Amino acid sequence: MKATYIFGAGDVRVLDAPDPKIIQPTDAIVRVTRACVCGSDLHPYHSLPSTPSGRTMGHELIGVVDEIGADVATVKPGDFVISPFAFSDGTCQFCRESLQTSCEHGAFWNAPAQGTGGAQAEAARIPLADGTLVKVPGTVDESMYAGLLTLSDVYGTGWHAAVRAGVTTGDTVAVIGDGAVGLMAVLSAKQLGAERIILMGRHQARTALGREFGATDVVAERGEEGIARVLELTGGHGARRVLEAVGHLPAYEQAVGIVRPGGIISRVGVPQYEQGELGWSFFGKNTTLTGGPAPVRAYIEQLLPAVLDGTAQPGKVFDREINLTEIPEGYAAMNGRTALKVMVRP
Numbered sequence: 001m002k003a004t005y006i007f008g009a010g011d012v013r014v015l016d017a018p019d020p021k022i023i024q025p026t027d028a029i030v031r032v033t034r035a036c037v038c039g040s041d042l043h044p045y046h047s048l049p050s051t052p053s054g055r056t057m058g059h060e061l062i063g064v065v066d067e068i069g070a071d072v073a074t075v076k077p078g079d080f081v082i083s084p085f086a087f088s089d090g091t092c093q094f095c096r097e098s099l100q101t102s103c104e105h106g107a108f109w110n111a112p113a114q115g116t117g118g119a120q121a122e123a124a125r126i127p128l129a130d131g132t133l134v135k136v137p138g139t140v141d142e143s144m145y146a147g148l149l150t151l152s153d154v155y156g157t158g159w160h161a162a163v164r165a166g167v168t169t170g171d172t173v174a175v176i177g178d179g180a181v182g183l184m185a186v187l188s189a190k191q192l193g194a195e196r197i198i199l200m201g202r203h204q205a206r207t208a209l210g211r212e213f214g215a216t217d218v219v220a221e222r223g224e225e226g227i228a229r230v231l232e233l234t235g236g237h238g239a240r241r242v243l244e245a246v247g248h249l250p251a252y253e254q255a256v257g258i259v260r261p262g263g264i265i266s267r268v269g270v271p272q273y274e275q276g277e278l279g280w281s282f283f284g285k286n287t288t289l290t291g292g293p294a295p296v297r298a299y300i301e302q303l304l305p306a307v308l309d310g311t312a313q314p315g316k317v318f319d320r321e322i323n324l325t326e327i328p329e330g331y332a333a334m335n336g337r338t339a340l341k342v343m344v345r346p
């Protein structure tokens, strides 16, 4: 099969790779229908040191089950499935608490120790298939791919940001970041009843989509100016719920600056920093800090019906579709911000 590898910053290639095989009786092999490039894939794309052996890439996929191990009971060959960006057994104490990203037997894709490759490939071995995969009911046609694929990561991640922040009816919410996850956080906040949603982002096509998803205000300014603008929009108090969907330190500092006294900062952008403000600017407002890797597996069944009946249209975040062989261009387009989110057709 063909699969995507990264060999260092800016060096992504599609190569011939061994076909994935059933290793454990709990595995399934899924033929990938669509995968995509994630904002978090850009972190190694920016900074991975030269890696001559290469690393597989991709963690978001929908596809059709091709083969199952002897112990797999919930999916069968021919089923159309959504795979979350981490695999999990569905039975350990953390899975039972809907914290599948901390599963005692799970891991993330592209974990060589677990023998998992990447999703930007023609096929993938899915460990712990019963805990991991969600079968899509009914007939799936091509027009549904984009929406379903968001349930693999970005929609569930945006939803997690909003849920962890406790967004509820009538809330004022600020979302930092106009990438796919930020826009999904806007959609999620709207679905959870937020009345006012301030989107911080400066890319006009993206913030326009954010308005479509429910943003009531857009703040293009950053840093101190951005903070001042949000305070001005909120009567000087700040936002009760701040959803941070970037992962860089300035975004976190912005979150600390715009959170209302007694408010919550919920982070889902993978932090690219180890140290940040925790002193008086944070403490003085009785701020709560939460968030982390989204257990998207916990949310798929809940979010799926609105995607299937079209009441939610998260698939609009995909603005480019490419063949697997074009993946270097896909990364370059996401990196250059000429594409919001790139869908990959193996």
Ligand SMILES: [Zn+2]
Pocket: 088, 089, 090, 091, 092, 093, 094, 095, 096, 100, 102, 103, 104, 105, 106
């Ligand atoms: Zn588990």
